[in-house]
Amino acid sequence: MSGSQNKISVPNDGSTRPNGAASLRRRFSWMHVREQAIHFILFCCALLSVLTTVSIIYVLITESVVAFPPNTAFFQVVSLHEFFTETRWTPQYAEEQQHFGILPLVTGTFLITGISAIIGLPVGLLIAIYLSEYASPNARKWVKPVLEILAGIPTVVYGFFAIRFLTPMLIVPIFENWLGMTVFGKNALAGGIVVGLMIIPMVASLSEDVMRSVPNSLRESGYALGSTKFDVSSRIVVPAALSGIFASFLLALSRSIGETMAVTIASAGFAKLTLNPLAQIQTMTSYIVDVMTGEVVSGSTVEKSLYAVALVLFMITMVMNLISQWVLSRYREVYQ
Template sequence: MPLLSIRRRQVPVSLRTKHNQFRLQERCIEIVLFLCAALSIATTLSIIFVLITEAVYTIGPAKAFFEEVNPMDFFFGTRWAPNFKPQSFGVLPLFTGTFLVAGIAALVGLPIGILTAVYLSEYASPRLRGVIKPFLEILAGIPTVIYGYFALEFITPLFLKPIFSGLMGFDVDGYNALSAGIVVGIMIIPMVSSLSEDALRAVPRSLREAGYALGSTKYEVCVKIVLPAAFSGIVAAVLLAISRAIGETMAVTIAAGQSPNLTLSPFHSVQTMTAYIVNVSLGDTPAGSIEYKSLYAVGLTLFCITLLMNVLSQAVMRRFREVYN
């Protein structure tokens, strides 16, 4: 008789039963975890399916948006007026408004966020870091609606004062891209600082010590060693923060206004793609109309932009990631 079969027979029945129970539990846990991961994939695919069937091609007698509107007119048109006659669906005003707000937010939030991360990682004491970090977390947890009203009730009135309007030499609208961009920039500071700090703290301490051993100052070690070593993580944080700024909804809806103007002036009212989606979602637009279908076309465009930004951030991380042994 084989030795393996003898050993199997010698194992007590209770141990074999307990072993089988453990294997069953592990299998159930594995299935539950897989279903949780598959749920996110299924949700994403469902969103893509809805956007494509409503915007590009639909099954049934009803026509999708791009079956009624020429894609060239949509992507290169300079007038967005879906609710007025004659109707026009040129998305460039929404596109420029979105990137104008996101660009202002990047100018405000990225430098502050990166410098905050450098200070927390390289200069701040553990006690001071323990004080600053909770405040950044509180800043990240404030609802975006509050940011919007903060811009509308505090920042915009500052720009409307004669001292500012005379200094800038421009007429500032009550709703403007500058106020919206500033508050969105404040909103992305916690994201930039947190992700950038993680990238900076991941740099091995041996690199810093090597710089100090060569006689470098703390500033030189930070600028010439730590920042280049953490470059991929910082760039990924920057791109993710810009994606967050592009997809911001309520703050820009409240602060930037609802006027789809094709302008690069930050002092005028603009409408972003997310703000238009909110406007259509209020329920005043009849379901099934071309105006209602334009919501899905704008949503698909916004989805492709944010997807491209995320893919770009992953490519940058893979390209410039430092591997330490």
């Protein structure tokens, strides 16, 4: 062996060199077992999220649409027609005066969502334009962490802020003292404003991501044609990123729809079909909180109504998430 050091070492005795077919044969090894185990654990984690989703949908449907006898589901007591066309939602009344029309909850929810959209979407988009097109690297280094702090504030704090500061110090002075309108202590406007503040970081960071992914060559072409920075931002970057921006809007709105704590504290009271932002309203989410924290008879129609409301809420947000994912995936195709 020592004599062969100068030569290129080729194992020339056939006995030590495994022959081709034998070396490829599957044999038991601990490495193989470990790989299988890792694969299995990872699969279980993925399965967990799928199972959770499926079981939630299962519960929602069995409690609200079809139930196993002798139980009855919500829609077996209240007709779909009443649920979607009745304009009163009065589960707290005695049996004969109870009405289960979801419209007041839906309008309440969309009132909050609409106000939050008016505030959150444009401000979020403008912040995104600033971060992506105007801000120096230094400024970006400061603004982004501040946005993250804003995103990290617990929603209960937003609700507290709305009812203790926004309503008495801003909304009442302007609308009641100055314009002479009636402002409720809990009102949709205060809740809508704080939910709008809440979705700003989401809109800003998602929109900024898609705007920054617009190729620089497009910006340069714009500048070479005599564009100002604003021309480039508004006529090239925003249109090119439009579908991504749209998707970020939808995701933010589905967050607004699902927002619970701040709205419950700041706006929620009596369910009433109204579009007056200064009145108290009831949203789908705050109704669920309301019933769950009160005394509710197990198996009663009121308890079952929770599942019906939750099912509607779930379907609205799911559809919005699906649309935004579809829009985003189409956007990715354009530049890749």
